[in-house]
Structures are given as structure tokens and as C-alpha cells.
Amino acid sequence: MEVRSVYKYARISPKKARDVAREIQGLPVSDAIDTLNFTPKKAAFLIGKTLKSAVANAENNHDLAADSLLVKEANISDGPSFRRFKPRARGSASAIKKRTSHIYIILTDEGAEEKAPLKPEQGNRKKPAAKTEKVKEEAAADESVTDSAESELGAEDQVDADPVQEASDHSPDEETGAEQVTEEPPTSEEESEEEEQKD
Template sequence: MAQVKAVTKFARISAFKAREVTRAIQGLPAADALERLEFYPKKAARIVYKTLHSAIANAENNNNLDRAGLIVKEAIVGEGPTFKRFQPKARGSAGPIRKRTSHVRIVLEEGETKAAKAKAEKAAKAAAKPKKEKAKKAE
């Protein structure tokens, strides 16, 4: 199965906040994930949306894959470097400010969704299992 990935580095959002969004799209078909991200009420959703859109474009242009058959195999957010700043405080002291960054990685895979696989397995089991005949009562 072909895998396609897209990475956004140094996104100005903490990895902790962005992971909530990536958990919501993991395992979904790519088209459904895009739709869900479009209405997700978080700043991280916009960043993940752009990365996912880029991954879909990579699949179509570089690997000649069909958009309909793509599934989000991995959606990972790792911590990037932290920008350190200082906020002046009372009596000449200073408090630290940490501006956290993150790296977003999305891997798409060509294949069927989990629901489609489960349905196919269920149909295969039903076809393999012989039907039981009911015994008739002798009167």
C-alpha cells in the first residue's frame, strides 16, 4: 500500500493543544477528515487542515492516487523548539514566557476504511458458516 506524508514544522502552537485535533481525525477517510477539520473550533485545526490538504495534494500529484481511497493512517504532533522570552515583573525581576512550537506530521495510506474492512470480514464469515437446518417435530 502506498503511503504519502506531509509535514508542517515550527507551527506556533503547543503540541499539547494540537494533539486534540489530530486524535479526532486519525483513521478517518481523508475527505471526511478535511470536512471535520473545517468546522473544528480550534486554532490547531487550521494548521492540521493545511497539512492534510498538502498530503492529499502530494498523493494526487506525486503518486497518482485517488483522493477517495485515502485514509489518515497517522496524524502526529511532536514538540518543536521553544522560544524563550521574558516578561518584566515588579521590583526589577522578570518572569519567563515560553512560546512553544510543534511539528505536525500526517501520513495517508491508500486502502479501505476500518468500517469497510469490518463489513467485508462479517460478510466473509457469514458466507463461510453453513446454515443450520431446523429439526421438524414428528407429530
């Protein structure tokens, strides 16, 4: 069943009223009233009065519960304009139009349960499993690359350090296997014998 309410000759521009009317179209009555209460515009106050009038019509004339109602249409049509003039230079005057609007609100009790907002528990929320798996794979690949780079650097350092270490650890006598012989200084007798042999 549809319930209707009209506010004629509202002193507001149709363009300004339509911006607010679009926000409540298709919402449940409770959500529409909350939206209008927290919209700081003159059009929200005028449309709110029309919406409350439509809810009262549904409850009193058709025995409908306000919780089961849905805003089916919220239309704004042009009303008559008041022509005023503003004095300008050299005795001329410019026209001013003070526009009015007709506000139409239509409520219905059909489809209110279907369009009711779902609770967070009932919502079909998909977990970003694929994204997390992709991130884990990228992290594992980065770790493998860093490990391989570190192992290569360690091998190069070990190759460079081996010749120096072997050279410092082994003396040339040990490599050839020769025994070290310490020569004692010649005595005086040996020197005299060498001189006689020369003579």
C-alpha cells in the same frame, strides 16, 4: 502505499494540537477534512493545511484518488521554544515559553474500503424485541392484578348489599306466611252486649 506531509515549526503548543489530531486519526480523508472545517480552533486550520498538502502529494506524485485515502497517522512532536520574559515586581522577570510544533500526516490507501462507514441500511442494528416483549408481559400482569382486585371489591359490595335488600323486599308477614287481618271497630250493639255480660 503511504504518502507523507510535514509542517515544521508551527506556531502552536503541541498539547493544543494533539487534541485536534486525535479526532482525525483513522478517518477517511473526506471525513477528516469535514471534521477540521467544523472545529473552531487554530490547530484545526494548521492541521487542515498539512492534510490537504498530503492529499495533493498523493494525487500528483503517486496517482492516487483522494476517495481511497485514509489518515493512518496524525502525530504532533515538540519543536523549539522561544524564550521571552515578562517584567514582575521589584525588578524581577518571569520566563515565557512560546512553543512550536511539528505536524506529521501519513495517508494510506490500504484498508480504506474496510473502514468506510456503513450506511444505516447495511448496519447490523438489532431490534429491541426482548425489551418490548418484557414490557408487554408486565402490562398484561398489571391488567390481571387490577381485574382481580376489581372483581373482589364487586363481590364484597354485593355481599354487603344482599341482607339489606332482602330485608327491604320481604315484610315480616310474608316471611312467616301469616295472613294480614284487619280488625273493624266495634259497633254500638256489640258494646252494649259486652256491658250486659259484665253485669
